[in-house]
Amino acid sequence: MRPDELDTALNNLAAEHRLRQRAILHSPQGPHVRIDGRDYLAFASNDYLGLANHPALKTAMQQAIDDWGVGSGASALVAGHFAIQQQAETALAAFTGCEAALLFGSGYAANLGVISSLLGRGDAVFADKLNHASLNDGCLLSRATFRRFRHNDVAHLEQLLRDTPAKTRLIAVDAVYSMDGDEAPLAALLQLAERYDAWLYLDDAHGFGVLGEGRGVLFDHALHHPRVIYMATLGKAAGVAGAFVAASHSVVNWLINSARTYIFTTAHPPAQAAAVLASLQLIKDEGWRRLQLQRHISRRHLQSGVGGCQPAFGLAVLAWRVCR
Ligand SMILES: Cc1ncc(COP(=O)(O)O)c(C=O)c1O
Known part of the structure; x- marks a missing residue:
């Protein structure tokens, strides 16, 4: 990519709604996060067992x-x-x-x-x-x-x-x-x-x-x-x-x-x-975290009607977090 091409390429990505941008977090990872002064339920992370802020x-x-x-x-x-x-x-x-x-x-x-x-x-x-x-x-x-x-x-x-x-x-x-x-x-x-x-x-x-x-x-x-x-x-x-x-x-x-x-x-x-x-x-001692995760995976499984494969763990985590 030449220097003079960058801005055009970025504008094109934005026009196609494909521009990657970072949400600025003002809280630790967890079920609830704070972004730009607002509280959100976190629906995206791989913190499957809830240990990132333990x-x-x-x-x-x-x-x-x-x-x-x-x-x-x-x-x-x-x-x-x-x-x-x-x-x-x-x-x-x-x-x-x-x-x-x-x-x-x-x-x-x-x-x-x-x-x-x-x-x-x-x-x-x-x-x-x-x-x-x-x-x-x-x-x-x-x-x-x-x-x-x-x-x-x-x-x-x-x-x-x-x-x-x-x-x-x-x-x-x-x-x-x-x-x-x-x-x-x-x-x-x-x-x-x-x-x-x-x-x-x-x-x-x-x-x-x-x-x-x-x-x-x-x-x-x-x-x-x-x-x-x-x-x-x-x-x-x-x-x-x-x-x-x-x-x-x-x-x-x-x-x-x-x-x-x-x-x-x-x-x-x-x-x-x-x-x-x-x-x-904690992974060794607290098996209940995995049980909780599996419960939420099956719950989402039922809700989505997906057959044959597990939903992404990342999605299951959403349920984990929502329900904790
Ligand atoms: C399957 C897989 N392999 C490797 C990686 C990269 O690991 P890391 O984030 O530690 O660089 C990821 C995600 O980040 C992944 O999902």
Whole structure:
């Protein structure tokens, strides 16, 4: 886009009612928010369990700021990896049933980092058509051949895998699709990964904290396997920010050595890890939050008459909030 074209392009977006603008919030996230001096019921966020403004997370973060300060100084490889972040990684690995975990600044950064560190030119990545944009961007960045299969169409994926000459293959999917709330056919995908010698990369941004008693889809579907690499975000059900990848020690050590979005970025604030630990405790202890969420999901399900797939969790949260 040339400098003189920007304003015209923005005006065109506005004329088509597609101009993105930010609502300025004057309140924390929660069932009620304040925007431009008016109170609204919040009908849009991924704070599925109502933890984003929870006192336990706030206290943990405040205490950790006293203990560890605010900034992290540099990349963890340059300025040091905080003990509190190591503690969070150990807890996340144990909670998801994996050997090791690695914190990333965001889910976007994790998806870019993992896919581009495992694949390069001559390799191939297979992605569901409805994958999140960050997975697609990771696929593009990797320079591997990027093939997309029809949404949840295992036969189409198999056809693409059968035809590929690539040595290293990776299947990348959202475990729970962010727009419709339906799940990927994970057991069938793992079978294909085994049959065609591929990695299976699961983005569980919308399942972590919610499915498998909060432990995510690996637990929900008994999917622990050396070929599976798990990623979940911490800014949705966990109520904080950032993301983690959980896998074998070898995968995590490889990421520490090669994921550019881990290496060449300032580590996130140490206090964030303290909030994540507090959040994990609530996810474990307060199963009633998930029950409440599921009740509201089924309620909306009945109201909308949607059959066959769950409504997006984001929509379910609306009901959660309205009814609390
Ligand atoms: C499926 C999925 N993956 C990845 C992301 C990116 O995560 P983050 O917001 O932590 O960058 C999101 C949403 O933000 C998402 O919905």
